[in-house]
Each structure stands twice: as C-alpha cells, then as structure tokens.
Amino acid sequence: MGKLADLAAQRFGMDTNVGEVAPGPGQDTLAALLSHRTHRRFLDDPVAEETLNLLYACALSAPAKSDLQQIAIIRIQDPEKRAAIAALMPDMGWIGTCPVFLLFCGDSRRIRRLSELRGHPFANDHLDAFLNAAVDTGLVLQNFITAAEAAGLGCCPISVVRNHINTIAEITALPDYVFPLAGMCLGYPAHPGFTSTRLPPEIVVHTDQYDDSQLPEQIDAYDHRRHGIYTIPPEKYRKMAEYGEVDFYGWSEDKTRQVSVRERDDLADYLRRHKFTLE
Numbered sequence: 001m002g003k004l005a006d007l008a009a010q011r012f013g014m015d016t017n018v019g020e021v022a023p024g025p026g027q028d029t030l031a032a033l034l035s036h037r038t039h040r041r042f043l044d045d046p047v048a049e050e051t052l053n054l055l056y057a058c059a060l061s062a063p064a065k066s067d068l069q070q071i072a073i074i075r076i077q078d079p080e081k082r083a084a085i086a087a088l089m090p091d092m093g094w095i096g097t098c099p100v101f102l103l104f105c106g107d108s109r110r111i112r113r114l115s116e117l118r119g120h121p122f123a124n125d126h127l128d129a130f131l132n133a134a135v136d137t138g139l140v141l142q143n144f145i146t147a148a149e150a151a152g153l154g155c156c157p158i159s160v161v162r163n164h165i166n167t168i169a170e171i172t173a174l175p176d177y178v179f180p181l182a183g184m185c186l187g188y189p190a191h192p193g194f195t196s197t198r199l200p201p202e203i204v205v206h207t208d209q210y211d212d213s214q215l216p217e218q219i220d221a222y223d224h225r226r227h228g229i230y231t232i233p234p235e236k237y238r239k240m241a242e243y244g245e246v247d248f249y250g251w252s253e254d255k256t257r258q259v260s261v262r263e264r265d266d267l268a269d270y271l272r273r274h275k276f277t278l279e
C-alpha cells in the first residue's frame, strides 16, 4: 500500500481506494491532512510569539466569503480571565492547562461599521449574515489547526464555550454582531493522540442525489469497525441512568446519547440580543 492509501486506511479503518501522488511537498500536505488528530494533553513548553504569529498568518490565509473576512480572534492572556473561562468547563481540564487559549469569533460588526463609515447601507441583514461569519470563522479555525500541526503543535477546538455564551461574551467584552464560535487550546502535545475513525465516503458522499437508504446497515458496519479499532470503555458510557445497558455500545449509540441532552438554548437569544436578524 502507498503512503497516502495507508494513512487513509488508518483514517477510515478500511481501504477506500485512494490514489497516490509523487513524493514531495504535495504528498506531505495530503499526509498531514490524513493524519490530523485533536490533542488535549500538552507539555508546559511555551509557544514562541513568532510561532503564534505564523499560525495567525496561516489561519487568516483561509478563503473568506466575498473577501469580507468576518473573523475575530481573542487571545486570553489574563490569568484571571483564563481561570474564569476554564472554571465554566471543569470537565475539560485542558482549557485551563494548555499554553495558549484563543477564542475564535464570527465578526459581522467590522463590515457593518465600515458600511457606516463609507455611508452605504448594509443590505443583507438576515440569517445569511450570521452564516457567512460562522463559515469564515470555521475556515480560519481549520487553517489554524492545520498550520499548528505542521509546526509540531496540537490543538483542541472548544465548542462548549457556546454552552456559556453569555458569560464568555461578558469576560471578553464581545460587542453586537460578534459571537464566539469556538475556543482553541494550543500547545506542544504531551501524547501522540490517536486517529479518530471517520464515517467512510460511501456514507457521506452521494452521487447526483441524496441517498441514505442503506444507512442502518452502513452505520452498523461502521460502528463495529470503529469498535474493533477503539472500544469505548464502559466507564465512558453516557446517560446510563436514562438509557441503561445495551448489547453493543458503539459510536452511534454514544453520539445519539450525547445529542439527547438539550443544550445551548440561549444561543438564538444571544444572537438576537447582539442584533443579528436570524430570519
């Protein structure tokens, strides 16, 4: 098996018939994408300012809808602010211990201020304004992760900041038209981490029309394949009091238990109070 086919097989736990490219920088980039891992344990080693600046530069090189660049990154440096944010999410110790913690925000404020400064109306004040800022921010976030990994660092994005959106916004003084998309833990990994087995292209990629008619069988196969690579230990089973024991606890059991808990009810309210029109 070639290098890329081998990494793709690790990613999916199966052969997905991927092609190879000649050895060189292109192959290295593809290999890096296939090798992505989230990291949650970090060395104490600091991240040099120049390195962080390099990551910002790479992250901000992401494509942006209409070149509007609707993103703001807030670096949390004040130890009291960091401790206050970490205390909101005590289950995720890495938020308090990682060498660098950032907040990636969608920013629809800047372009509106510029519209005002230039004396033009901001015409598309509807749901799309929110969506565009969210997508831009997601792309910057991904570039940041890819750049960090290439520089030997590791990342963990934190969407749980949205479970505490009002407090986070207060701590970081987020104005109208700015919303937190995700936090970002950054540091040198203390552990190699592991490759998380993804849903295979046969489930995710459709030809000409959407077709999930084979979903139950396909997910069953995925669950078992994933279980063979990494078995979720019983102490990590979620919501046992509500749903109890099952014959087989795989990814789909775990994820559907996870999403059975209602959260982030105040997100739409936050966005409306920060002046977004979600219609």
Ligand SMILES: Cc1cc2nc3c(=O)[nH]c(=O)nc-3n(C[C@H](O)[C@H](O)[C@H](O)COP(=O)(O)O)c2cc1C
Residues within 6 Å of the ligand: 036, 037, 038, 039, 040, 092, 156, 157, 158, 159, 160, 161, 182, 194, 195, 196
């Ligand atoms: C937008 C986003 C938000 C995330 N939020 C969290 C989080 O709050 N806490 C956490 O530990 N991991 C978080 N993660 C990491 C995911 O759990 C991780 O990407 C996923 O389990 C797949 O693992 P992998 O990235 O190692 O392939 C987040 C990832 C993304 C892309």
